Amino acid sequence: MEAEVVVNNISKRFGDTVAVDRVSFEVYRNEVFTLLGPSGCGKTTTLRIIAGLERPDTGRIYIGGIDVTDLPPQKRDVCLVFQEYAVFPHMSVYENIAFGLKVRKASSDTVHRKVVEAAETLGLTQYLSSRAGGISLSEQQKIALARCMVVEPRVLLLDEPLTLVDARTRERMRRELREIQRKIGITMLYVTHDQLEALMLSDRIAVMNRGRLVQVGTPIEIYDNPQNLFVAQFIGSPTMNFIEGVLRKYGESFILERDDLKIPLDNLAEYYDLERLVDREVVVGFRPEDSSIDVKGTIEGSIELIEIVGDKLALHIRVSRDVILKVYTSIYEDISIGSKVRFLLNPSKVHVFDKATGRKPLLIGAK
Amino acid sequence: MEFRIIARALRYVVIGVFALWTLIPLAWIVSLAFKSYAEWRVSYFIPKNPTVDNFLLLFNPQELLGRYGVMGATAIIEPATKPLLNSLIITAASTVLAVFVGFFTAYGASRYRVPGPFTLFFTLLTRMLPPAIFITPIMVYYSNLRILDTHIGLIALYSAVTVTYAIWILKGFIDAIPIEWEEAAMLEGATPIKVLFKVVLPLVRPGLVVAGLFIFLLTWSELLFALVLTNINAVTLSVHISKYVGAVGQLFGPQAALALIGSIIPVVIGYTIQKHLVTGFTFGMVRG
Ligand SMILES: Nc1ncnc2c1ncn2[C@@H]1O[C@H](COP(=O)(O)OP(=O)(O)O)[C@@H](O)[C@H]1O
Ligand SMILES: [Mg+2]
Numbered sequence: 001m002e003a004e005v006v007v008n009n010i011s012k013r014f015g016d017t018v019a020v021d022r023v024s025f026e027v028y029r030n031e032v033f034t035l036l037g038p039s040g041c042g043k044t045t046t047l048r049i050i051a052g053l054e055r056p057d058t059g060r061i062y063i064g065g066i067d068v069t070d071l072p073p074q075k076r077d078v079c080l081v082f083q084e085y086a087v088f089p090h091m092s093v094y095e096n097i098a099f100g101l102k103v104r105k106a107s108s109d110t111v112h113r114k115v116v117e118a119a120e121t122l123g124l125t126q127y128l129s130s131r132a133g134g135i136s137l138s139e140q141q142k143i144a145l146a147r148c149m150v151v152e153p154r155v156l157l158l159d160e161p162l163t164l165v166d167a168r169t170r171e172r173m174r175r176e177l178r179e180i181q182r183k184i185g186i187t188m189l190y191v192t193h194d195q196l197e198a199l200m201l202s203d204r205i206a207v208m209n210r211g212r213l214v215q216v217g218t219p220i221e222i223y224d225n226p227q228n229l230f231v232a233q234f235i236g237s238p239t240m241n242f243i244e245g246v247l248r249k250y251g252e253s254f255i256l257e258r259d260d261l262k263i264p265l266d267n268l269a270e271y272y273d274l275e276r277l278v279d280r281e282v283v284v285g286f287r288p289e290d291s292s293i294d295v296k297g298t299i300e301g302s303i304e305l306i307e308i309v310g311d312k313l314a315l316h317i318r319v320s321r322d323v324i325l326k327v328y329t330s331i332y333e334d335i336s337i338g339s340k341v342r343f344l345l346n347p348s349k350v351h352v353f354d355k356a357t358g359r360k361p362l363l364i365g366a367k
Numbered sequence: 368m369e370f371r372i373i374a375r376a377l378r379y380v381v382i383g384v385f386a387l388w389t390l391i392p393l394a395w396i397v398s399l400a401f402k403s404y405a406e407w408r409v410s411y412f413i414p415k416n417p418t419v420d421n422f423l424l425l426f427n428p429q430e431l432l433g434r435y436g437v438m439g440a441t442a443i444i445e446p447a448t449k450p451l452l453n454s455l456i457i458t459a460a461s462t463v464l465a466v467f468v469g470f471f472t473a474y475g476a477s478r479y480r481v482p483g484p485f486t487l488f489f490t491l492l493t494r495m496l497p498p499a500i501f502i503t504p505i506m507v508y509y510s511n512l513r514i515l516d517t518h519i520g521l522i523a524l525y526s527a528v529t530v531t532y533a534i535w536i537l538k539g540f541i542d543a544i545p546i547e548w549e550e551a552a553m554l555e556g557a558t559p560i561k562v563l564f565k566v567v568l569p570l571v572r573p574g575l576v577v578a579g580l581f582i583f584l585l586t587w588s589e590l591l592f593a594l595v596l597t598n599i600n601a602v603t604l605s606v607h608i609s610k611y612v613g614a615v616g617q618l619f620g621p622q623a624a625l626a627l628i629g630s631i632i633p634v635v636i637g638y639t640i641q642k643h644l645v646t647g648f649t650f651g652m653v654r655g
Contacts (some may be wrong), residue, residue: 051554053553079554080551082547082551086551103561104556151556
């Protein structure tokens with residue numbers, strides 16, 4: 001696969017704030033690559049560095065195989081859709097879309113043809129003669145997209161383009177965006193703080209935290225196999241269940257130990273090399289769907305709350321004074337608030353992290 | 368309740384007094400401009416025999432001298448046409464120049480940081496001192512440069528002084544333009560110059576109008592420097608008005624007539640421009 005964008009070890013400080021800290025990644029041709037992370041983690045800064053609106057303190061940027069680090073924005077063959085202020089309010093929709101072509105001195109035939117074509121693709125035809133400042137926000141974002149589409153950049157950058165759009169429209173726009181991307185086959189570098197949006201839109205996701213890139217992978221990899229406590233906490237709705245404790249080894253058995261609770265982790269030891277975590281503080285995490293009510297279960301607790309989630313029940317089970325875990329079940333027998341239940345964890349879907357470093361132990365057999 | 372009524376009454380009284388204070392001299396000028404000589408010094412407002420003689424005399428100094436020569440009105444040798452034209456040319460040129468230079472300076476001040484102590488604040492320094500103290504040095508410069516009593520001399524001075532206002536007014540307008548609009552334009556292929564002319568300039572049009580109008584009015588009514596720096600060639604309207612003074616008395620009628628003309632011109636210009644102002648402001652208000 002060919003890399004359209006190569007980000008090589010870029011860093012950027014603003015005074016004492018390290019906005020971007022040694023970030024490297026590649027975006028392949030025709031994929032949707034998403035930078036995902038909480039607000040303030042450096043996504044916008046990274047995008048602006050790629051666009052040439054900000055200079056990195058260190059590192060290089062390559063677009064289409066060319067080192068563009070020292071080139072101004074208009075020579076980089078990229079276009080950016082901003083979160084806000086997407087259109088020139090004093091121009092008509094047509095003039096907005098035509099802007100990039102006109103400053104490049106395209107012939108008026110070409111301008112007209114491309115503007116009309118982009119407007120059709122995005123369903124903007126009916127607005128072409130309206131004043132751009134007067135139409136709805138979601139339509140304005142589409143105009144911004146159209147403005148970028150007509151100049152046919154090598155890479156389309158989008159910085160949280162849907163955050164200001166209302167929730168219902170956002171849902172629809174995500175779908176449309178993905179369809180348009182497939183149709184015109186453009187390389188997209190998308191920025192969002194919304195994990196659902198990232199999981200839905202992306203071919204690959206890069207999760208960022210505090211200026212660092214913490215994991216890159218497909219949505220399924222990110223969801224199923226978080227490499228790091230931050231990713232585990234950030235991805236998934238509802239979030240994972242977490243239990244903190246100290247990992248002890250008694251004979252050949254591994255146990256997560258707390259004052260009020262002991263959970264055997266022998267199954268986990270089949271997947272992970274736990275030796276190095278012994279006697280350290282760890283965090284064990286699992287998703288509600290990766291556990292099941294079972295009389296032979298290793299963990300016991302009493303039901304605090306019952307939620308109906310589609311065809312399943314989400315049980316909030318108190319397993320000790322301070323620990324309440326969420327478990328899904330589709331078995332309705334003997335389920336009532338206050339009753340005692342036992343449950344099992346799917347061992348291949350249980351994650352363990354070093355609490356201090358947030359890191360995961362190595363897989364057995366991985367070297 | 369009662370308190371509110373009193374407060375409201377008081378407010379009207381204050382507004383009324385202020386309105387009278389401003390409007391009476393204006394009414395007086397209008398009234399005087401249409402009065403014949405006999406009525407100049409009487410205190411009623413409505414002239415008994417309204418006449419446009421005062422206006423006609425402005426452009427006919429021979430007749431003026433013939434009539435009022437007894438009052439020693441010897442200074443008035445020129446018709447008012449030239450000062451009117453001078454004022455129009457000088458004011459228009461220095462306004463355009465100040466706004467043009469001010470726009471670029473304001474853009475730089477708004478978008479770039481100037482290192483060191485050379486902040487925009489420094490442009491205000493000359494405005495903090497009484498203008499009178501600049502008269503002597505400027506007289507000397509101008510005399511050496513041989514630009515006393517020239518259009519160029521006044522235009523250069525006026526635009527240099529008023530550019531400060533243009534900068535500060537326009538900086539406010541440019542600050543309000545989201546930088547993203549410029550960045551978007553750059554990413555779509557516009558060079559910095561194109562960004563300036565195709566994005567920023569159209570968006571600050573209302574600002575250009577506001578700054579222009581303000582500077583126009585300021586320059587139009589300037590007296591002190593014009594009085595000192597002009598003599599025959601570049602005499603402005605305000606200077607010319609002050610010349611309708613004879614040895615034994617003031618030529619109130621023609622003076623008022625010229626003052627009226629001098630006040631109507633900016634009103635007409637302001638009214639014409641106001642239309643731009645309104646459309647300009649409304650599009651600025653609608654958020655993008
Ligand atoms: N121009 C700037 N000046 C100073 N600090 C900035 C600037 N831009 C961003 N930052 C800081 O850098 C960090 C990362 O910001 P940003 O890239 O905007 O994050 P995100 O887009 O992920 O929310 C934040 O702490 C922010 O306050
Ligand atoms: Mg951001």
